Amino acid sequence: MARRRRGLDYSTLQRKGRLPVWLSITWRALFVVGLLGVAVLVHWIERDGLKDNYDGHVSFLDVVYFTMISVTTTGYGDIAPVSDRARLFDALIVTPIRIFAVLIFLGTAYSFVFRRTWDRWRMAYIQRHLHDHIIVAGFGTTGSEAVDELIARGTDPSCIVVIDGDMQALERAKALGCAVMEGDATRDKALHAVKIERARSMIVTGGSDDTSILITLTARHLAPHLGISVVVRNEDNETLAHQAGATTVINPVSFAGLLLAGSTHGPHISDYLMDLASDRGRVKLVERMVKPEECGRSLTEVSTGMGLRIYRGDAMYGFWEPEVATLVPGDVIVEIVPTSAREVHDA
Template structure:
């Protein structure tokens, strides 16, 4: 799946307080008014006052104000070509600029914030069974691409990151985005983590990923959490923090490399299992009522490879897998067509205690 190219520019968040930003805009308007008043005053011979015939400094201020605000009562009017050209070529652009400046200020500091709050509240009300992705780096973006390829709507994916460029790429994919620190309770509460279908954590740093996992598990006891770690000794802390699945991409790559040395097709088969574009796929589901009491080898939906019972794994050749029980979680290999037909299903028996 090709991603749209996002134009990037150097930018930095403004540290200017709101009152100073408004002050600069007001100052700009006053400077433009002063310019127009000054030119009108030095060229006051080009103006005519139909009321008393005398154009005073107060008349200049009055005429400039009504000209820029497009009121124009007609009691003072330019009569020379120079005065009319100044009004046409200078006062008119000043008038347009002032209007746009005030409209922009009103939008930025009032309408936009009100609109953003309303829009966020509307999105939050509709967040149910969604996927939350913390970190939109290489791993996070690949995970989003795979979810979309598996049939998940991009609108059902919420991306949290503190990098504006990463969020722009996620938004271009159609995802809902939130700029913030996912280690904070308020940020995860904003994306309704307690109503999420799953959480993917790929923060780029193991300590940050583990802290996000700990925060998420504190807020939701049931949401499945998949987290990536780079160091082997961080896998145990990640599980202790509440991760349902812990993935070490470095170790996994090493396993593929080692396997490829003994068989050139092993790595290809593993990638076939993992990707939605392959011919077969791994599936996970709870045991069906009609399968209870049967061996794992006799399930009709695919090739049973393993069951999870009480959080412990049992492979198809072990005695425990010869009699399926209520609550067992089955891991099976299924044809890709069957995987696509149920790709949005989530195993309801998976819990933080089941492990991976």
Template structure:
């Protein structure tokens, strides 16, 4: 049986769940009212009922609630100095705090929620040329951090996840968030997939990642999809699902460790190459008009590594590595060079 899903929604970080926060407020209001009720009951001799002259527990309950919520009707009044002082220094502050709790609850659960829904809907409508990250575990968080280190504004990154604690982490970083299952069309549509620059898929499960890639390919075939795959045998499935880039962190980490055992500086160089805080950066770009007809080895200021032409990869050592129109160049440049990947 297919699991029913709710409407995808933009998520706003909250320190407490709404149900717990509401319960806390109700409990505080009841405690304050209980203090006033106990004081009036213990000093009921200081009250006078103008209707029948006797003060019962129901009279005390009625008088307490009316006094806390309004100023009373005058049918039951304090007549002794002690009862009047209790109303002055205890019941009056209780009334103020209870009203603050009521007003705060109305703001939090009605006005602010309405405002946040309107604001998030406005953000959703304005999303354009942004990056979507599906799954905000360790890999997704590192991808977002690296994007921001490379100059991508937090507002141009949208995190999609079903776990609210993951969305809280993303919201703390200033990222836009969508709460929902990214394997569903409506959720990716809510994240603005059709207008996105790219999609990064890191849910932590290969089957989920492949399904997200398939869903994205159907909704927005023009958006490049990068997928993190853990099992080598699933890389072909991810490619068939439409992933433009497939990264296997387990395989890559193992290969890097193996290489480092014979070349201790390899890991340092690769880290320098792929992160924003190194001395060099790797970038992908289209060949510039003034570079056409030049060999890849002669391209400056970077060091050309590879050309992609019609799906074919051409290395810098090959004779046919002469730049043509629409060639895609992969090169290494000094960190900070204008045009480095954002």
């Protein structure tokens, strides 16, 4: 399956531009007042082109009154433009001001009332129905690559929940179809909000080893049986990550070293290792439970792929060991399977 980034292009420089709610409302209101001020000023200058059908005199208060009822499209007819210049101004200037004012008020109502209410309802609905999902804590380079690979392996993006404190990162995750939440994954409140107790698994890429380990500790405290995969960059912290409750600890530096070392023994070894680790090559590694019809058979008789190892309880056995001669219920098989022809073509 080909892996593609959907949504916006984030390769250009960007700067945070979100305004506080009060400031956003204030500048919109000032903009509308400014437009009305321009209309009042021009109407006052061109007041000779207006006719007051009540007393025949156009005062400043009459100009303000006429401007307001014109912009709001009320139009009682007691004051009306009679000169060509006044009518032309009303047609070409006041009408656009009226449209701008209506759009600004509607946009403000949508942004701060309807959209926020809708977003809160939608997020509450998603939270209530979160189940068997994958939580990704941190959407930096490693986290985004992990999400891309999950999607390439067939995971529904709506089953992935991303937690990060960077809104630009969350926008990228949202563009992929993931559910997102701005928050601190080291806090109980944030993990409770994404229903960690009902999650299938969790990927932790906190950006630094201490943050990742703290997130792992918090997650393990809240979900004792959750599978947690964490990335650490310092070899000394691998043991700490395991002690914090991580199910799988991955050191990208060590993995890169393994690939480099393997390449010195043959030009194709590192290629094959990358092929196994990715879902876009000709073969891939798969972990699955033993099927009922496979119980009693040998690991070498597995028909879905090439069996490499089994996990039985807390022990693991390679394909050359006698324990794999008879598969039993509960065994976990790690095997190499071919990627389908269509997937290879798409990749």
